Amino acid sequence: MSMNRRQFLKLASASTVLGVGGASVISNIGRGNLEAAQIHPDPRALKAKRWGFVVDVSKLSTDEDYQKCVNACHDIHNVPNNPNPRHEVKWIWRDTYEHTFPNTAEDKIMNKELQEKNFLLFCNHCQNPACVRVCPTKATFKRASDGIVMQDMHRCIGCRFCMAACPFGARSFNYTDPRPNIKVENKTFPTRMIGVVEKCTACYERLAIGQQPACAEASSGAIVFGDLDDPNSEVRKLIAEKYTIRRKPELGTQPSIYYVIGGGEHA
Amino acid sequence: MYNSGKIIAGLAVFFILATLPFLLNLGKANAKIEPSIDTPEINAMPVKHCVEPKAFMRSEHMQLLNTWRDEVVRNGNRIYVGSDGNEYGISLQNGCMKCHSNKKEFCDKCHNYMAVVPYCWSCHIAPKENKS
Numbered sequence: 001m002s003m004n005r006r007q008f009l010k011l012a013s014a015s016t017v018l019g020v021g022g023a024s025v026i027s028n029i030g031r032g033n034l035e036a037a038q039i040h041p042d043p044r045a046l047k048a049k050r051w052g053f054v055v056d057v058s059k060l061s062t063d064e065d066y067q068k069c070v071n072a073c074h075d076i077h078n079v080p081n082n083p084n085p086r087h088e089v090k091w092i093w094r095d096t097y098e099h100t101f102p103n104t105a106e107d108k109i110m111n112k113e114l115q116e117k118n119f120l121l122f123c124n125h126c127q128n129p130a131c132v133r134v135c136p137t138k139a140t141f142k143r144a145s146d147g148i149v150m151q152d153m154h155r156c157i158g159c160r161f162c163m164a165a166c167p168f169g170a171r172s173f174n175y176t177d178p179r180p181n182i183k184v185e186n187k188t189f190p191t192r193m194i195g196v197v198e199k200c201t202a203c204y205e206r207l208a209i210g211q212q213p214a215c216a217e218a219s220s221g222a223i224v225f226g227d228l229d230d231p232n233s234e235v236r237k238l239i240a241e242k243y244t245i246r247r248k249p250e251l252g253t254q255p256s257i258y259y260v261i262g263g264g265e266h267a
Numbered sequence: 268m269y270n271s272g273k274i275i276a277g278l279a280v281f282f283i284l285a286t287l288p289f290l291l292n293l294g295k296a297n298a299k300i301e302p303s304i305d306t307p308e309i310n311a312m313p314v315k316h317c318v319e320p321k322a323f324m325r326s327e328h329m330q331l332l333n334t335w336r337d338e339v340v341r342n343g344n345r346i347y348v349g350s351d352g353n354e355y356g357i358s359l360q361n362g363c364m365k366c367h368s369n370k371k372e373f374c375d376k377c378h379n380y381m382a383v384v385p386y387c388w389s390c391h392i393a394p395k396e397n398k399s
Contacts, residue, residue: 143341185392189360190390190392
């Protein structure tokens with residue numbers, strides 16, 4: 001069969017159109033098993049534009065005060081208590097002033113009480129999180145609805161880029177199987193497995209059913225949780241009333257934890 | 268053909284050996300794998316039903332679970348409206364396994380038979396085996 005150029009171009013373009021059209025038909029078969037309307041949030045869920053915390057360490061003094069916040073979180077989230085300190089897994093922990101605010105700690109004549117104070121640290125749920133930028137699988141992501149920096153354990157491949165990126169040390173890696181080091185398992189929450197990174201998730205599972213984060217609930221008012229985007233929220237009122245600082249603001253990640261420094265009467 | 272007797276006999280032996288597994292099982296019914304729904308929680312239900320009809324769950328539960336996982340973890344949607352119009356809380360540990368509290372007889376039975384190893388249980392805590 002002989003064919004001139006005109007006939008060839010006609011045939012080629014017609015078969016391309018058919019091919020592209022056919023491909024889209026095939027790729028749409030089998031889609032849409034679930035309709036979007038079939039799934040919706042729990043009506044009890046707490047809603048906000050940008051969740052944040054105000055931590056007032058003046059309300060924490062004894063070891064027990066700190067420990068009850070840590071335990072409240074670690075117990076319900078099946079956080080392992082690994083014997084090797086280099087394998088420590090922590091969602092919320094206490095640390096010194098020097099480690100919390102390293103860029104101001106060299107001041108020799110500052111308030112001694114503040115300088116010797118311990119602080120409660122956990123994920124800052126930054127507005128501009130470095131960990132999210134580096135994650136190659138989008139296992140860690142910022143929830144568009146409320147600004148929580150979430151960790152999807154199903155996707156985490158354990159590359160630890162996020163641990164290197166986080167300036168606050170909020171992330172821990174499971175170097176060993178965590179199960180043997182969980183004393184009492186909370187059967188309503190998953191554990192993690194060896195080789196994934198974990199961190200504070202702002203108790204997304206509690207917010208979804210209308211409960212406050214566990215640490216805020218256990219802290220007797222030392223940790224206040226609320227919407228930073230709502231000028232009438234309790235956290236915004238506290239921030240407006242008292243002098244607060246954030247950890248490492250110079251890095252531009254816009255942390256969402258505000259630490260109250262000093263009492264209201266002198267501020 | 269040289270050595271035709273040996274070659275044909277050898278071929279016959281090979282053919283019989285190679286097809287022996289099929290010949291032995293010829294006409295026999297396959298062992299039927301039936302996941303057990305015999306748990307106290309399911310037996311207590313007045314009308315036994317899952318979030319979707321049995322046929323759908325049998326063939327599509329993997330897609331359903333994947334969709335549920337993504338909706339809960341990534342979009343925060345925790346309520347599923349089944350085709351029967353009822354609302355169900357989306358959760359593997361607190362939903363599915365509350366009724367199907369017999370993982371070994373329910374999940375593992377088919378998964379072992381099909382030699383599939385889903386990684387659910389490396390993180391999610393399996394229920395204590397319940398049998399009625």
